[in-house]
Amino acid sequence: MNPMLRILCGTFAATALLWSVNASAGAAEGFKLMEKKACTACHNITGEVSAKTVGLWRKGPDLYYAGDKYNQNWIEGWLQKPTRIRPSGAFYLDHAQTGVKWNTLRQDSLKPHVRLSALDARNVAIALTELRDKPELIKAEHYNPDITVPIALGDMMFDKVNGCLACHSIEPNYGGLSGPELYTAAARLKPEYMLSYIRDPQAWNHKTWMPTRELSEEDMQKTVNYIISLGSQKSKDMMKNAVEQSAAKNYRVYCMQCHGISGKGSGINSRDMEVPPRNHSDSKYLKTRTDVELFKAVKEGGAAISKSALMPPWGKTLSDAEIDGLVKHIRKLCKCKFESSKPQQ
Numbered sequence: 044m045n046p047m048l049r050i051l052c053g054t055f056a057a058t059a060l061l062w063s064v065n066a067s068a069g070a071a072e073g074f075k076l077m078e079k080k081a082c083t084a085c086h087n088i089t090g091e092v093s094a095k096t097v098g099l100w101r102k103g104p105d106l107y108y109a110g111d112k113y114n115q116n117w118i119e120g121w122l123q124k125p126t127r128i129r130p131s132g133a134f135y136l137d138h139a140q141t142g143v144k145w146n147t148l149r150q151d152s153l154k155p156h157v158r159l160s161a162l163d164a165r166n167v168a169i170a171l172t173e174l175r176d177k178p179e180l181i182k183a184e185h186y187n188p189d190i191t192v193p194i195a196l197g198d199m200m201f202d203k204v205n206g207c208l209a210c211h212s213i214e215p216n217y218g219g220l221s222g223p224e225l226y227t228a229a230a231r232l233k234p235e236y237m238l239s240y241i242r243d244p245q246a247w248n249h250k251t252w253m254p255t256r257e258l259s260e261e262d263m264q265k266t267v268n269y270i271i272s273l274g275s276q277k278s279k280d281m282m283k284n285a286v287e288q289s290a291a292k293n294y295r296v297y298c299m300q301c302h303g304i305s306g307k308g309s310g311i312n313s314r315d316m317e318v319p320p321r322n323h324s325d326s327k328y329l330k331t332r333t334d335v336e337l338f339k340a341v342k343e344g345g346a347a348i349s350k351s352a353l354m355p356p357w358g359k360t361l362s363d364a365e366i367d368g369l370v371k372h373i374r375k376l377c378k379c380k381f382e383s384s385k386p387q388q
């Protein structure tokens with residue numbers, strides 16, 4: 044070997060060795076500090092317990108598999124500047140109270156989190172990253188950043204199709220409160236952890252109050268990439284604008300021939316149609332139709348929802364995302380959303 048190269052390699056090896064010595068010294072410091080600061084009074088860092096009602100007793104989220112779950116630099120940053128990521132704390136019932144319209148959270152019982160200095164936060168982050176209780180679950184996952192979904196369709200999957208929005212918020216102040224906010228999850232969590240937790244929450248915590256929803260592998264990858272994309276609000280807004288504009292354009296090109304320039308069902312084709320095209324500004328009717336039904340009508344045609352075949356199927360012309368955009372466009376025309384399948388008297 045070239046002597047210069049040899050010296051260089053030697054330096055690399057020494058640096059790597061020094062780094063690992065530093066890291067394990069950091070971890071030891073971190074564990075000592077967690078004991079001193081009584082982190083373990085609220086957090087479990089030792090391993091799964093066989094309690095029958097996990098959650099009901101815990102004061103802080105489990106950290107005994109922190110190394111499988113979190114990005115180390117997120118832990119380091121968050122401990123210096125903790126913000127609330129679980130709107131209802133470690134367990135929601137500890138903070139819930141009855142309210143006028145619905146149960147609310149008692150803000151006074153949600154205490155600010157202990158804050159650490161930069162050095163302490165660094166050592167604790169190194170220590171927590173060593174806690175890998177379920178590495179086999181992480182290893183079994185194969186995250187694919189390329190299986191993405193347009194944001195509008197992702198919103199629909201997350202909300203209406205899979206019901207995740209019931210418990211999780213996707214932007215500040217929008218969504219459910221009993222689960223952690225997910226618009227900051229990209230910085231916080233390893234994608235493999237998200238996949239694994241969505242696939243089988245009970246494998247991580249056998250009594251967690253997140254239920255298992257059986258999703259296809261593809262939908263699971265899409266959901267994780269959707270959650271990651273929530274991180275950048277700006278790209279979300281940009282995509283939303285683009286979707287809205289292209290929906291208006293698609294409506295002009297494909298739908299106005301029957302549904303009319305104003306969307307009221309009086310297009311140039313409507314004169315001789317036995318069943319008139321639906322008036323899309325008719326909020327009374329459209330309030331009785333779910334977005335999923337409207338989506339199906341546009342994608343598969345009127346016959347697919349037991350309506351007239353004069354409403355054609357658009358599934359080969361338009362993508363799912365474009366159809367989702369059209370459904371949102373129709374909601375704008377009727378200024379309404381789904382309320383109840385029973386027509387109001």
Ligand code: HEC
Nearest residue numbers: 080081082085102103104118126127128129132133157167
């Ligand atoms: C009084 C109980 C309590 C103590 C003491 C405490 N924590 Fe926490 N910790 C919590 C709660 C509650 C949360 C959830 C905070 C939130 O999202 O608002 C949390 C969240 C965290 C998180 C983020 C995990 C997540 O997914 O929400 C980390 C990391 C963490 N704590 C580490 C520590 C460390 C390290 C210490 C000691 C220096 C410590 N905690 C001391 C209650 C506590």
Ligand code: HEC
Nearest residue numbers: 205206207210221222223237240241251252253254256266
């Ligand atoms: C009934 C409420 C509920 C529903 C519905 C729900 N979750 Fe959760 N979810 C939770 C709770 C609670 C946690 C936190 C569990 C813990 O830390 O022990 C969680 C955790 C997560 C996490 C890890 C977040 C973190 O910071 O730890 C992800 C990712 C997630 N859920 C995604 C989803 C997806 C995707 C769906 C829909 C398929 C969904 N959830 C449906 C309650 C729910």
Ligand code: HEC
Nearest residue numbers: 297298301318319320321337340341345350351353354369
């Ligand atoms: C060839 C004529 C025609 C075209 C083009 C057409 N529609 Fe229709 N559409 C109809 C008719 C007719 C109905 C009424 C069906 C019924 O009530 O049985 C209808 C009904 C609907 C409904 C109501 C479904 C329900 O739940 O009752 C929606 C939504 C809809 N159309 C959306 C669209 C969109 C979006 C486009 C453009 C991509 C489009 N239509 C293009 C003829 C058409």
